[in-house]
Amino acid sequence: MNLYADIRAAVIAALDALVADGELPGGLDTSAVAVEPPRDAGHGDMATNAAMVLAKPAGMPPRTIAEALAARLAQDPRVAQAEVAGPGFLNLRLAPGVWAEVVRAVHAQGTDYGRSALGTGRRVNVEFVSANPTGPMHVGHARGAVFGDALASLLLFAGYEVTREYYVNDAGAQVDVLARSAYERYREAHGRSPEIAEGLYPGDYLIPVGAALKDRFGDSFLDQPEAVWLAPVREHAIAAMLDMIREDLLLLGVRMDVFSSEKVIAASGRVEEAIDRLRGMGLIYEGTLEPPKGKLPEDWEERTQTLFRSTAFGDDVDRPVMKSDGSWTYFAPDIAYHWDKVARGFDQLIDVLGADHGGYVKRIRAVVQAASDGRVELDAKLIQLVKLFKDGEPFKMSKRAGTFVTLRDVVEQAGADVTRFHMLTRKNDAPLDFDFARVVEQSKDNPVFYVQYAHARVRSVLRRAADAGVAVTDTPVLEDPAELAVAKKLAEWPRLVEIAARGHEPHRVAFYLYELASDFHALWNRGNERPGIRFVQDGDRDATQAKIALPAAVGVVISAGLGILGVTPLEELR
Numbered sequence: 268m269n270l271y272a273d274i275r276a277a278v279i280a281a282l283d284a285l286v287a288d289g290e291l292p293g294g295l296d297t298s299a300v301a302v303e304p305p306r307d308a309g310h311g312d313m314a315t316n317a318a319m320v321l322a323k324p325a326g327m328p329p330r331t332i333a334e335a336l337a338a339r340l341a342q343d344p345r346v347a348q349a350e351v352a353g354p355g356f357l358n359l360r361l362a363p364g365v366w367a368e369v370v371r372a373v374h375a376q377g378t379d380y381g382r383s384a385l386g387t388g389r390r391v392n393v394e395f396v397s398a399n400p401t402g403p404m405h406v407g408h409a410r411g412a413v414f415g416d417a418l419a420s421l422l423l424f425a426g427y428e429v430t431r432e433y434y435v436n437d438a439g440a441q442v443d444v445l446a447r448s449a450y451e452r453y454r455e456a457h458g459r460s461p462e463i464a465e466g467l468y469p470g471d472y473l474i475p476v477g478a479a480l481k482d483r484f485g486d487s488f489l490d491q492p493e494a495v496w497l498a499p500v501r502e503h504a505i506a507a508m509l510d511m512i513r514e515d516l517l518l519l520g521v522r523m524d525v526f527s528s529e530k531v532i533a534a535s536g537r538v539e540e541a542i543d544r545l546r547g548m549g550l551i552y553e554g555t556l557e558p559p560k561g562k563l564p565e566d567w568e569e570r571t572q573t574l575f576r577s578t579a580f581g582d583d584v585d586r587p588v589m590k591s592d593g594s595w596t597y598f599a600p601d602i603a604y605h606w607d608k609v610a611r612g613f614d615q616l617i618d619v620l621g622a623d624h625g626g627y628v629k630r631i632r633a634v635v636q637a638a639s640d641g642r643v644e645l646d647a648k649l650i651q652l653v654k655l656f657k658d659g660e661p662f663k664m665s666k667r668a669g670t671f672v673t674l675r676d677v678v679e680q681a682g683a684d685v686t687r688f689h690m691l692t693r694k695n696d697a698p699l700d701f702d703f704a705r706v707v708e709q710s711k712d713n714p715v716f717y718v719q720y721a722h723a724r725v726r727s728v729l730r731r732a733a734d735a736g737v738a739v740t741d742t743p744v745l746e747d748p749a750e751l752a753v754a755k756k757l758a759e760w761p762r763l764v765e766i767a768a769r770g771h772e773p774h775r776v777a778f779y780l781y782e783l784a785s786d787f788h789a790l791w792n793r794g795n796e797r798p799g800i801r802f803v804q805d806g807d808r809d810a811t812q813a814k815i816a817l818p819a820a821v822g823v824v825i826s827a828g829l830g831i832l833g834v835t836p837l838e839e840l841r
Contacts, residue, residue: 268368268369268372268376268380268761269381269383269761269762269765270365270369270758270761271302271303271313271758271759271761271762272761272762274302274313274345274359274361275300275301275302275315277340277343277345277346278300278302278315278317278336278340279297279300281336281339281340281343282295282297282300282317282321282336284339285332285335285336285339290335291321291325291327291332291335292325292326295321295324295325296324297317297321299316299320300315300316300317300320300321301315301316302314302315302359303315303316304755304759305358308752310352310358311348311350311358311359311360312359312360312361312755313358313359313361314352314356314357314358314359315336315356315357315359316356317332317333317336317357318330318331318332318333318336318351318355318356318357319354319355319356322355328355329354329355330351330354330355332355333351333355333356333357334351336349336357337349337350337351337357340357340359344362345361345362345365346359346360346361346362347360347361347362347363348360363745363751366745366751366754366755366758367743367744367745367754369754369755369757369758370741370743370745370754370757370816370817370820371741371742371743373757373820373823373824374739374740374741374816374819374820374823375741377823378823378826378827378830379827380760380761380823380824380827381424381760381761381763381764381824381827382424382425382426382764383424383425383426383761383764383765383768384426385425385426385427385765385768385769386422386425386426386427386428386768387426387427389426389427389428389614389615390427390428390429390430390612390613390614390615391422391427391428391429391430391613391614391615391616391617392429392430392432392608392611392613392615392616392617393415393418393419393422393429393430393431393432393617393619394415394432394433394434394608394616394617394618394619395411395412395414395415395416395418395431395432395433395618395619396408396411396412396415396433396512396516396521396523396619397433397434397435397436398512399436399439399441399442400435400436400437400442400445400505400508400509400512401441401442401444401445401468401508402445402468402470402472402473402508402511403470403472403511403512403515403673403674403675404512404515404516404673404674405671405672405673405674406653406655406671406672406673406674406676406677406701407621407650407652407653408674409519409653409674409677409678409686409690410650410653410690410695410699411619411620411621411650412516412519412521412674413519413521413686413687413690413691413833414619414648414650414690414691414695414773415431415521415619416431416519416520416521416833417687417691417773417776417831417832417833418617418619418648418771418773419431420773420830420831420832420833421764421767421768421773421776421831422768422771424764424768424827424831425764425765425768427768430524430525430613431521431522431523431524431525432523432524432525432526432527432608433512433523433525433526433527434527434529434604435505435509435526435527435528435529435530436529437505437528437529437530438528438529438530438533438600439529439597442501442504442505443497443501444466444467444468445468445501445504445505445508446496446497446500446501446504447467447493447497448463448467448468448469448473448504449473449476449477449480449500449503449504449507450477450480450488450496450497450500451463451467451473451477452473452474452476452477452478452480453476453477453480453481453484453488453500454477454489455474455477456474456477456478456480456481457481457486457489459489461477469670470670472511473504475507476503476504476507479503479507480500480503480504483503484496484499488500509526515673515674515675518674518675518678518683519674519678519683519686519687519833520683520687520833521833527604527607529600529604532600532603532604532607533595533600533603537603537606537607538595538599538600538602538603540603541599541602541603541606541638542588542599542602542603544606544638545575545602545637548637549576550575550576550579550637551573551574551575551576551588552573552574552576553571553572553573553574554571554572554574554585555569555570555571555572556572556574556584556585556587557584570591572587572589572591573587573588573589574586574587574588575587575588575598575602575630575633575634577629577630577633577634579633579637580632580633580636580637581629581632581633582629582630582632582633583629586598586630588602598630601631601634602634605631605634605635605638605645606634606638609635609638609639609643610638613643614642614643615643615644615645615646616635616643616644616645616646617645617646617647617648617771618631618645618646618647618648619648619650619695620647620648620649620650621649621650622649622650622651622652622696624647624649625649628647628649631645631647632645632647646771648695648696648771649695649696650695650696651695651696651697651698651699652698652699653690653698653699653700653701654698654699654700654701655672655677655701655702655703656700656701656702656703656704657680657702657703657704658702658703658704659702659704662703677701680703681701681703681706681707682707684715684719684834684835685706685707685715686706687832687833687834688714688715688718688777688829688832688834689701689706689714689715691773691774691776691777691832692714692715692774692777692778693774694772694774695772695774709840711788714777714780714781717781717784717785717788718780718781718783718784718825718829719836719837719840720784720788720840721783721784721787721788721821721825722822722825722826722829722836722837723837723838723839723840724787724788724791724818725787725818725819725821725822725825726822726837726838726839727839728802728803728815728818729815729818729819729822731803732802732803732811732812732815735803735808735811736808737803737808737811737812737815738812739812739815739816739819740812740816741816742812742813742816743813743814743816743817743820744813744814744816745817746800747790747793747797747800749786749789749790749793749800750790750800750817752786752789752790753783753786753787753790753817753821754817754820756782756783756786757783757820757821757824759779760779760783760824760827760828763775763776763779764776773831773832776828776831776832777832779828780825780828780829780832783821783824783825783828784825787818787821790817800814801814802814802815802817802818803815822836
C-alpha cells in the first residue's frame with residue numbers, strides 16, 4: 268500500500284473524468300501532478316498542485332479547475348473534505364478509517380511495507396570507497412562506505428537490481444611507493460633499521476606485511492636491487508592491503524559484490540580498445556589546449572596532445588589521454604573502466620567520490636555518454652569531509668596509520684551502528700562533525716539514540732502485552748490526534764522511499780526515522796496526560812490489543828528503515 272500514490276491515482280482519475288465530461292480540455296500532461304503532505308498540517312492531510320500545473324495548458328483559472336476537481340474527489344469515500352486554498356491549491360482531509368488501513372497494511376506486509384517497484388527491470392552499478400590499496404581506510408572512506416552501502420540497500424528496496432563495486436587502483440605509482448615502504452618493513456623484520464624516506468608510507472600497519480614477506484621469501488631480497496624485488500613485493504603488499512580493506516569494510520557491515528582491478532583492465536588491452544573506439548567515433552584527436560585558468564601565456568608551453576573531445580558532452584575543456592612519453596594519463600584507464608561498466612549492461616552508474624574529485628565528474632560523465640550513446644546516466648555523489656572531535660576537542664591522528672584517523676579507530680570508539688547512522692544524518696555533500704562523546708549520548712539531540720529508543724520502547728510494549736497474554740493484531744483503534752499523527756507518518760514511508768531512491772539520497776531515510784520516532788515519543792508522553800491512550804491498559808485485554816497495533820507497526824517501519832541504513836535495531840537500551 269502506498270497511500271500517496273493511491274490518492275494521486277484518484278486525482279488523475281478525477282481529472283480524466285473532467286476531461287470526459289468536457290469540463291477540461293483533452294491532451295493534458297498530468298506527469299507534474301503531485302500529491303504531498305501539506306506544509307502546514309493544519310491545512311489537511313494531503314495537498315495536490317493539479318490545478319496549478321494544469322491551468323496554463325488548459326487555458327483556465329486554477330481555482331476553476333480546483334473547484335471542479337474538489338467536487339469530484341468529494342465523491343471518493345476516502346476523502347472526507349476537499350478544500351480549495353489560495354490561488355488554486357487543493358487540500359484534502361481523509362476519512363479516519365484510512366489511517367487504520369495504513370496500520371493494517373504495515374502488519375500485512377511487514378518490513379516489505381514501503382518496498383517499491385520503482386526500479387523494476389533496471390540495473391544499477393554503485394561504485395564506492397575505491398580507496399588506493401596502500402593502507403587502512405580513513406574516516407573519509409568510512410563516510411563514503413556507509414553512504415554507498417546505504418544507497419545500494421535503498422535502491423534494492425526500491426526494486427532496482429544493484430551491484431556494489433570497488434575499483435582497485437593497483438596500477439599506478441602509488442603501489443610502487445607501497446612496495447618500497449613494505450620492503451623497508453621487510454628489512455626491519457630481518458633486524459635492519461627501516462629507512463622510511465620522505466614520500467614512503469610510515470604507518471605501523473606495514474610491519475606485519477614485512478614479517479609476512481620474510482616468512483614467504485626469506486632473505487632472498489636483502490641487499491638486492493629494486494628490479495629484483497619490486498614486482499613480487501608489490502603483488503604481496505597489494506594483496507595484504509586488500510585483505511585489510513575487506514576487514515575494515517566488514518567492521519561496518521559492508522560487503523562488495525565486485526572488486527575491479529585497474530591492473531587487469533590495463534593488461535587486458537581494454538584501454539587501447541576503448542581509446543580506439545572513441546577514435547572511430549571522431550572523439551579522439553591530436554590537438555592543443557588553451558592555457559589553464561590563472562596561467563600567463565609565457566608560462567604555458569603549447570604542445571600537441573592526444574585529446575578526448577569531452578566538450579562535445581558538456582565538459583569545460585577536452586581532456587588529454589596520453590602523456591608526451593607515449594604512456595597513458597591517469598584518465599585513460601578510467602575511460603576503459605567506465606566503458607567496461609557500460610558494456611556490462613547497467614542502466615545507470617553511480618560513482619561515490621571524495622569531495623576533491625568534483626572537477627573530475629564532467630569528463631567521466633562525458634565518457635559514459637559516449638560509450639552508451641546517451642543511454643546510460645552517470646550520477647556522481649561527492650562525499651564531503653568528516654571532522655572528528657572528542658568532548659569538543661579535535662581527535663588526534665592514528666599512530667597505526669601514520670597520518671590519519673582510521674575507519675577502524677572510529678568503529679572501535681563509537682560502534683558500527685552508531686557510526687553508520689550518524690554518517691547519514693547529513694546530506695553527502697555537506698560537511699559532517701563527528702563527536703565521539705555526542706554520538707553515544709542518550710538524549711533527544713542524538714538522532715541515533717532517539718530512533719533506537721523508539722524501537723526499544725516498542726519492543727518493551729510488546730513484551731509487556733505478551734506477558735499479559737495479549738497478541739498483536741491488525742485491528743487498531745485510532746482516536747487521539749497523537750495516534751493519528753503517528754499513523755499519518757507511517758503512510759509517508761512508501762513515498763519517502765521512492766523520493767530518496769530517485770534522488771540517491773539515503774540521508775532522507777535517517778531524517779524520516781527521526782521524525783517517526785519523534786511522533787511516537789510524543790504519543791508515548793501523551794499517555795501521561797491521557798491514561799486511556801496508553802498502549803497497555805491494565806486489566807483490559809481488548810483495549811490493549813486495539814492499542815498495541817500502532818506501536819507494533821512503528822516498530823516494523825523503524826526496523827525496515829534501519830535495515831536500509833545497515834543499522835541493527837535495539838530490542839532494549841543497554
